Amino acid sequence: MELKLARDLIEEIPHLMAKVKEEKPLIHHITNFVVMNDTANLTLVYGALPVMAHAIEEVEEMVGIAQALILNPGTLTPSWVESMIKAGKRANELGIPIILDPVGAGATRLRTESNLRLLKELKVTVLRGNPGEIAALMGNSGLVKGVESVGKISNLEDIIYKFATSSGLIVAATGERDIISDGERIVAIDNGHSWLRTITGTGCMSTTAVAVFCAVTDDSLLGTMAGLTTFEIAAEMAAPKAIGPQSFKVALLDVLYNLTPEDVINRSKIYYLR
Amino acid sequence: MELKLARDLIEEIPHLMAKVKEEKPLIHHITNFVVMNDTANLTLVYGALPVMAHAIEEVEEMVGIAQALILNPGTLTPSWVESMIKAGKRANELGIPIILDPVGAGATRLRTESNLRLLKELKVTVLRGNPGEIAALMGNSGLVKGVESVGKISNLEDIIYKFATSSGLIVAATGERDIISDGERIVAIDNGHSWLRTITGTGCMSTTAVAVFCAVTDDSLLGTMAGLTTFEIAAEMAAPKAIGPQSFKVALLDVLYNLTPEDVINRSKIYYLR
Amino acid sequence: MELKLARDLIEEIPHLMAKVKEEKPLIHHITNFVVMNDTANLTLVYGALPVMAHAIEEVEEMVGIAQALILNPGTLTPSWVESMIKAGKRANELGIPIILDPVGAGATRLRTESNLRLLKELKVTVLRGNPGEIAALMGNSGLVKGVESVGKISNLEDIIYKFATSSGLIVAATGERDIISDGERIVAIDNGHSWLRTITGTGCMSTTAVAVFCAVTDDSLLGTMAGLTTFEIAAEMAAPKAIGPQSFKVALLDVLYNLTPEDVINRSKIYYLR
Numbered sequence: 154m155e156l157k158l159a160r161d162l163i164e165e166i167p168h169l170m171a172k173v174k175e176e177k178p179l180i181h182h183i184t185n186f187v188v189m190n191d192t193a194n195l196t197l198v199y200g201a202l203p204v205m206a207h208a209i210e211e212v213e214e215m216v217g218i219a220q221a222l223i224l225n226p227g228t229l230t231p232s233w234v235e236s237m238i239k240a241g242k243r244a245n246e247l248g249i250p251i252i253l254d255p256v257g258a259g260a261t262r263l264r265t266e267s268n269l270r271l272l273k274e275l276k277v278t279v280l281r282g283n284p285g286e287i288a289a290l291m292g293n294s295g296l297v298k299g300v301e302s303v304g305k306i307s308n309l310e311d312i313i314y315k316f317a318t319s320s321g322l323i324v325a326a327t328g329e330r331d332i333i334s335d336g337e338r339i340v341a342i343d344n345g346h347s348w349l350r351t352i353t354g355t356g357c358m359s360t361t362a363v364a365v366f367c368a369v370t371d372d373s374l375l376g377t378m379a380g381l382t383t384f385e386i387a388a389e390m391a392a393p394k395a396i397g398p399q400s401f402k403v404a405l406l407d408v409l410y411n412l413t414p415e416d417v418i419n420r421s422k423i424y425y426l427r
Numbered sequence: 428m429e430l431k432l433a434r435d436l437i438e439e440i441p442h443l444m445a446k447v448k449e450e451k452p453l454i455h456h457i458t459n460f461v462v463m464n465d466t467a468n469l470t471l472v473y474g475a476l477p478v479m480a481h482a483i484e485e486v487e488e489m490v491g492i493a494q495a496l497i498l499n500p501g502t503l504t505p506s507w508v509e510s511m512i513k514a515g516k517r518a519n520e521l522g523i524p525i526i527l528d529p530v531g532a533g534a535t536r537l538r539t540e541s542n543l544r545l546l547k548e549l550k551v552t553v554l555r556g557n558p559g560e561i562a563a564l565m566g567n568s569g570l571v572k573g574v575e576s577v578g579k580i581s582n583l584e585d586i587i588y589k590f591a592t593s594s595g596l597i598v599a600a601t602g603e604r605d606i607i608s609d610g611e612r613i614v615a616i617d618n619g620h621s622w623l624r625t626i627t628g629t630g631c632m633s634t635t636a637v638a639v640f641c642a643v644t645d646d647s648l649l650g651t652m653a654g655l656t657t658f659e660i661a662a663e664m665a666a667p668k669a670i671g672p673q674s675f676k677v678a679l680l681d682v683l684y685n686l687t688p689e690d691v692i693n694r695s696k697i698y699y700l701r
Numbered sequence: 702m703e704l705k706l707a708r709d710l711i712e713e714i715p716h717l718m719a720k721v722k723e724e725k726p727l728i729h730h731i732t733n734f735v736v737m738n739d740t741a742n743l744t745l746v747y748g749a750l751p752v753m754a755h756a757i758e759e760v761e762e763m764v765g766i767a768q769a770l771i772l773n774p775g776t777l778t779p780s781w782v783e784s785m786i787k788a789g790k791r792a793n794e795l796g797i798p799i800i801l802d803p804v805g806a807g808a809t810r811l812r813t814e815s816n817l818r819l820l821k822e823l824k825v826t827v828l829r830g831n832p833g834e835i836a837a838l839m840g841n842s843g844l845v846k847g848v849e850s851v852g853k854i855s856n857l858e859d860i861i862y863k864f865a866t867s868s869g870l871i872v873a874a875t876g877e878r879d880i881i882s883d884g885e886r887i888v889a890i891d892n893g894h895s896w897l898r899t900i901t902g903t904g905c906m907s908t909t910a911v912a913v914f915c916a917v918t919d920d921s922l923l924g925t926m927a928g929l930t931t932f933e934i935a936a937e938m939a940a941p942k943a944i945g946p947q948s949f950k951v952a953l954l955d956v957l958y959n960l961t962p963e964d965v966i967n968r969s970k971i972y973y974l975r
Binding site: 185186187188190191227228229230237257260262263266298299300301329350352353354357395396397398400403420 | 725727734737738741742744745750751752753754755756758759762763766767776795914950951952953954955957958959
């Protein structure tokens with residue numbers, strides 16, 4: 154099957170990039186300890202502003218001045234989940250988009266149940282995870298090792314579509330090919346580089362990228378696309394400059410900082426599947 | 428107005444740099460999750476030793492073997508603030524300098540009130556923040572977005588001077604031009620580079636730099652100056668070696684590690700304003 | 702005394718490196734905030750998978766799918782120690798190796814006592830620390846400044862041997878010369894580079910390296926050796942590529958990612974002392 158390049162989506166991305174730099178949205182992260190530094194730096198590289206705040210006494214107030222909320226229970230405890238619920242409810246009242254990264258769902262009951270609870274009690278805008286995590290939230294366990302997706306999921310496209318249809322949220326499973334659906338359209342992104350798997354937190358970073366763009370547009374499918382594609386194009390451009398995982402990480406953020414509209418237009422591999 | 432270079436201060440800095448390397452002071456950080464790794468590395472680059480310890484059961488004992496205490500409530504919860512108070516009281520008893528970085532003061536009530544409480548219950552030696560945070564602690568809100576200072580504060584020099592005069596502590600607001608006062612003198616530092624704003628934690632890192640020098644001198648105004656100037660000179664020297672924020676960060680710490688007395692003497696832009 | 706190269710051990714290391722890449726063991730870290738990102742990245746560089754999980758509600762389940770457990774109380778609180786105990790007991794039931802890094806033992810009572818409790822309540826496989834920390838756990842205090850070993854310990858070899866003999870675990874004290882004993886043999890490793898002391902977390906990283914190899918072999922002395930030697934050889938090879946601590950850190954992980962069997966065979970300086 155020949156895939157159809159989603160030119161209409163691709164052409165919007167450079168406008169959103171400019172909008173981020175102009176509006177400098179505040180991205181409120183309630184996230185894990187491992188990636189806090191990296192995701193804060195990624196937020197700044199796009200021209201947005203990061204804030205990490207998890208105290209239950211301040212999360213409502215903090216999200217009230219933010220333009221997007223990231224919930225990432227990668228090093229969760231029950232009290233952090235309570236803060237996420239509280240921040241999320243306030244975000245819902247205010248119409249601020251919530252991006253959920255269900256790190257390690259499927260690996261332990263605490264992770265699976267906490268993520269399901271977040272999905273139940275909050276109106277999440279975008280769910281961004283790896284295929285194993287997404288499948289676990291649909292009841293298919295055994296595909297997550299720690300926080301990594303293992304094994305092949307043959308019918309990933311159907312799972313994502315069904316999940317999006319039944320939940321009303323945008324579901325994005327990232328991997329060699331990203332599959333994203335809003336319950337109507339299904340889109341694939343074929344950008345990226347295998348070295349993204351050699352450094353920690355690249356999934357979490359892609360979630361931050363999604364949040365940065367969803368903070369400046371109401372079209373959350375487009376925002377999701379823009380975040381994932383720009384991040385993955387930067388990975389492709391960084392790889393030839395690197396000799397190992399750490400020089401790749403340095404180059405990834407440097408390249409992203411210098412990413413041009415031309416890079417995006419020429420390199421985006423976004424396709425409509427349905 | 429022509430500014431007068433503070434040569435007497437500048438010439439002291441290389442001696443302090445040598446003293447740090449010789450005495451290897453222990454810098455006890457009670458700080459935020461985002462910057463722990465970066466500020467530990469910065470401490471080592473100067474030749475000092477970092478320790479991160481926040482358990483209320485050990486902070487008194489830990490600060491008792493330290494030469495400076497950093498309080499940085501950037502990812503605060505009330506229990507962390509209690510540990511800060513306990514460590515700070517012990518530091519006061521022992522005469523160990525306390526450097527406070529009021530991250531995000533003005534953004535939420537919890538942050539503003541916690542920082543005011545630390546200032547009230549402890550004898551802080553140096554308060555190092557961005558202009559918005561400092562203004563917030565003086566009652567001028569609305570200038571902090573997350574943890575970033577936004578908007579122009581026209582009378583910053585007066586605010587800093589009044590704050591220092593009324594509080595008896597050294598107040599340092601850093602930005603394109605740093606303004607520092609001990610309630611008598613007002614000093615400006617014009618070193619630094621705009622790329623410092625493209626990576627997270629550079630404010631926190633400059634606070635660590637201040638603590639490293641205050642650990643080896645009783646002249647805390649000089650210590651503050653030495654920390655800020657050396658850090659910012661390294662940023663100036665690192666920028667031409669970098670192609671983006673992450674290669675800048677790598678170069679920043681590398682340059683600082685190799686900083687010579689001549690670099691400091693030739694590049695310091697410290698001026699007496701009053 | 703002429704030292705005898707431990708060729709039999711050295712020749713096993715390349716096989717273990719291949720085994721790690723093939724089996725991709727999951728390394729469950731309950732570790733400190735400062736090094737989480739670095740140790741996760743190190744785990745990936747070897748080809749293993751990291752997971753950081755500390756909630757008492759999930760540690761038993763998480764360690765149940767892991768192949769090694771790291772306990773590193775570098776930013777401990779009592780509740781984290783409880784999680785370590787719980788995870789450790791489950792690891793013991795399942796026969797999963799536990800690697801303990803007693804960060805800052807000797808610096809405060811909380812640190813010394815918590816580490817002694819972990820050693821008493823759990824069957825630890827490998828204890829990896831700096832000489833001051835190890836000595837502190839044997840009752841010789843005053844050799845730890847924050848989390849750094851200070852002062853010379855003249856009879857380190859005897860201390861390590863006695864500790865290993867009396868405890869039945871493998872004890873590894875790392876420094877310019879590493880001393881490791883399983884209570885029968887005593888081995889020295891002379892690899893490494895002084896720049897390892899200019900970045901934070903290199904001790905913690907070497908602990909992770911040990912865990913990665915102990916996850917794929919029952920010969921824990923060999924696993925310990927393999928972890929320390931490969932990490933330290935990478936440091937030697939990275940140093941000439943670096944101009945300061947941060948470029949050294951980037952090169953360290955890049956080199957390790959590209960480390961060949963020949964590098965290990967040609968550079969390993971592992972000696973039998975007894």
